[in-house]
Amino acid sequence: MDFEFSQDHKVLQSSVRDFVEKEVKPLAIQIDENHMIPDELVQKMSAMGLLGSYLPEAYGGAGLDILSYAIVVEEVSKACASSGVLISAHTSLACDPILQFGTEEQKKKFLPPLVTGEKIGCFLLTEPEAGSDVAGLATTYQKDGGHYVINGNKIFVTNGGYRGTGILFASMDRSLKHKGISAFIVDLGSEGVELLRNESKLGIRGSYTTAFAFSNLRVPAENLLGSEGQGFKIAMETLNGGRIGIAAQALGIAEGAFERALTYSKEREQFGHPISELQAIQFKLADMYTRIETSKLITYRSAWLKENKKPYAAESAMCKLHASETATYVTKEAIQIHGGYGYVTEYEVERMYRDAKITEIYEGTNEVQRLIISRALLS
Amino acid sequence: MKILVCIKHVPDMESRFRVNEAGNWYDERDLAFRLNEYDEFAVEQAVRVKEQLGGAADITILSIGPDRVIEAVKKGLAMGGDRGVHIKDDLVYQKDPWQVASVIAAFARDKNFDLVFTGMQSQDRGSAQIGAAAAELLDYACITTLVSFEISGDVVTARRELEGGMRGAVRFKLPAVVTCQLGLNTPRYPTLPNIMKAKQKELLTFPIADFLNVESLAETEKMYPPERKGRGLVLEGDVNELADKLASILKEKAPALR
Numbered sequence: 042m043d044f045e046f047s048q049d050h051k052v053l054q055s056s057v058r059d060f061v062e063k064e065v066k067p068l069a070i071q072i073d074e075n076h077m078i079p080d081e082l083v084q085k086m087s088a089m090g091l092l093g094s095y096l097p098e099a100y101g102g103a104g105l106d107i108l109s110y111a112i113v114v115e116e117v118s119k120a121c122a123s124s125g126v127l128i129s130a131h132t133s134l135a136c137d138p139i140l141q142f143g144t145e146e147q148k149k150k151f152l153p154p155l156v157t158g159e160k161i162g163c164f165l166l167t168e169p170e171a172g173s174d175v176a177g178l179a180t181t182y183q184k185d186g187g188h189y190v191i192n193g194n195k196i197f198v199t200n201g202g203y204r205g206t207g208i209l210f211a212s213m214d215r216s217l218k219h220k221g222i223s224a225f226i227v228d229l230g231s232e233g234v235e236l237l238r239n240e241s242k243l244g245i246r247g248s249y250t251t252a253f254a255f256s257n258l259r260v261p262a263e264n265l266l267g268s269e270g271q272g273f274k275i276a277m278e279t280l281n282g283g284r285i286g287i288a289a290q291a292l293g294i295a296e297g298a299f300e301r302a303l304t305y306s307k308e309r310e311q312f313g314h315p316i317s318e319l320q321a322i323q324f325k326l327a328d329m330y331t332r333i334e335t336s337k338l339i340t341y342r343s344a345w346l347k348e349n350k351k352p353y354a355a356e357s358a359m360c361k362l363h364a365s366e367t368a369t370y371v372t373k374e375a376i377q378i379h380g381g382y383g384y385v386t387e388y389e390v391e392r393m394y395r396d397a398k399i400t401e402i403y404e405g406t407n408e409v410q411r412l413i414i415s416r417a418l419l420s
Numbered sequence: 421m422k423i424l425v426c427i428k429h430v431p432d433m434e435s436r437f438r439v440n441e442a443g444n445w446y447d448e449r450d451l452a453f454r455l456n457e458y459d460e461f462a463v464e465q466a467v468r469v470k471e472q473l474g475g476a477a478d479i480t481i482l483s484i485g486p487d488r489v490i491e492a493v494k495k496g497l498a499m500g501g502d503r504g505v506h507i508k509d510d511l512v513y514q515k516d517p518w519q520v521a522s523v524i525a526a527f528a529r530d531k532n533f534d535l536v537f538t539g540m541q542s543q544d545r546g547s548a549q550i551g552a553a554a555a556e557l558l559d560y561a562c563i564t565t566l567v568s569f570e571i572s573g574d575v576v577t578a579r580r581e582l583e584g585g586m587r588g589a590v591r592f593k594l595p596a597v598v599t600c601q602l603g604l605n606t607p608r609y610p611t612l613p614n615i616m617k618a619k620q621k622e623l624l625t626f627p628i629a630d631f632l633n634v635e636s637l638a639e640t641e642k643m644y645p646p647e648r649k650g651r652g653l654v655l656e657g658d659v660n661e662l663a664d665k666l667a668s669i670l671k672e673k674a675p676a677l678r
Binding site: 048053 | 491611
């Protein structure tokens with residue numbers, strides 16, 4: 042059993058950390074305030090290879106492993122959770138299903154522009170009436186010659202504002218429930234796709250969370266991902282992997298807030314001493330750090346399981362559950378340690394607190410994670 | 421063009437340093453290590469030379485130390501080095517600069533390097549002797565503290581940073597050892613695809629005994645933190661008074677403001 046990163050993972054971690062320190066961190070407050078990530082930063086992240094970490098070199102990716110991907114999302118999220126989720130949703134929810142379920146032609150066609158950032162990927166599953174209840178999709182499709190014709194609405198589409206490449210789920214017959222769902226690779230710049238709005242949110246405000254309407258969107262038959270009726274399985278397996286990305290994002294948010302709280306506690310003097318000498322603060326730091334370290338271990342282990350093609354559905358649910366609850370806990374305590382300054386934008390922990398909450402909700406609420414874990418235990 | 425880049429793996433300078441049990445170096449446990457900043461400039465400049473020559477150069481990245489230094493070598497490879505050399509020595513911190521320079525020279529002697537790049541100093545020991553001593557041992561020209569570098573054929577024109585804010589312009593012929601100063605360039609980030617490619621590059625390991633054949637000339641007997649000079653100065657008064665006091669202190673302490 043080896044708990045140390047390989048030399049290669051250390052090189053990756055320090056390189057991404059340097060990149061984030063210089064290119065991402067200085068923009069984090071601005072990204073939150075302007076509700077967008079500057080295009081220039083997206084281009085720099087793709088030039089750095091952050092958008093294709095574990096995709097094979099044959100499709101333009103870096104060819105690294107899933108752990109490398111988790112490290113990338115963690116390091117970026119330490120400074121900016123919006124940038125972290127851009128990478129996570131793009132990689133786990135758009136590139137991964139193409140890689141896992143796509144034909145060779147689909148991989149060759151769709152993955153290279155996703156790696157270069159020419160297209161940003163997204164995942165179109167959730168609907169106004171279908172969140173955790175995935176089988177209740179109301180978006181439908183019909184075959185029409187060499188095309189599928191799609192009608193319906195999607196909401197909460199992370200990265201949707203880039204109008205890049207989406208994995209869209211629709212039902213051929215709602216009475217078939219999950220057996221009627223299929224997945225399609227769609228170009229969100231196509232005719233028949235209407236971008237309804239970009240939501241204003243509590244946190245990850247730099248990340249686009251968009252709503253779309255599809256009216257007679259014509260998708261070429263060759264863009265069907267997997268086979269007809271396989272959509273539910275594709276969605277579930279994609280989300281299993283996506284949870285590793287969200288856990289890594291949550292872990293990064295927690296670490297970013299913890300680093301600030303630790304530094305602040307040593308610098309801030311009250312009653313003639315740094316507040317880090319007060320047991321009330323020391324115990325907070327100990328609890329925060331313990332939860333971070335346990336989140337880290339379980340997240341890296343899930344990445345390792347996926348990499349080695351071992352079952353990982355329950356583990357990825359556990360890492361997402363634990364890391365997200367760690368993120369909300371640690372960011373809350375980080376504000377408390379900062380006192381009034383923690384409530385001020387400049388100190389950044391208030392943003393991290395807002396950013397953390399979504400990790401308990403998206404890619405399966407934590408209630409759904411508990412269902413997955415308990416079913417694995419009891420089935 | 422054959423290029424050698426000599427690099428060191430040093431602790432992150434924001435670490436909390438503790439003296440080791442023998443009292444002659446810092447305790448390496450619990451420290452995060454990274455590529456010496458000045459050596460990053462050295463790697464970057466070597467890669468730029470290779471790019472300028474359309475790839476007609478071969479870059480060897482060399483580091484001496486325990487296994488952890490491979491991380492620094494791999495970073496150099498991911499930035500564009502062609503092969504790595506790890507001269508393994510778990511006790512390199514006990515070697516003085518003369519011995520380290522001798523090991524580098526012994527490795528390089530029969531390999532006909534045209535250019536040897538290294539940092540102007542390491543961030544931990546900071547002797548700034550390695551480049552100069554290795555140049556002497558190899559009978560190469562030596563130009564230190566470079567802030568610019570241009571090569572044409574076998575002639576280099578470069579600028580050096582001098583004390584007192586002055587610059588020196590130099591011209592020299594290869595072969596040469598050059599040491600790199602802050603301001604020479606902005607090192608590139610190793611991209612993910614290049615980190616992957618670096619995994620396939622040749623990495624040779626040699627025991628230090630293969631190259632070490634001199635005794636040390638100066639041993640570090642003791643390492644210690646200097647005595648604390650009291651805590652920071654706290655100014656009091658209203659804003660105007662504070663500004664005046666601060667301005668007079670800066671005038672007194674900071675030569676640039678005089």
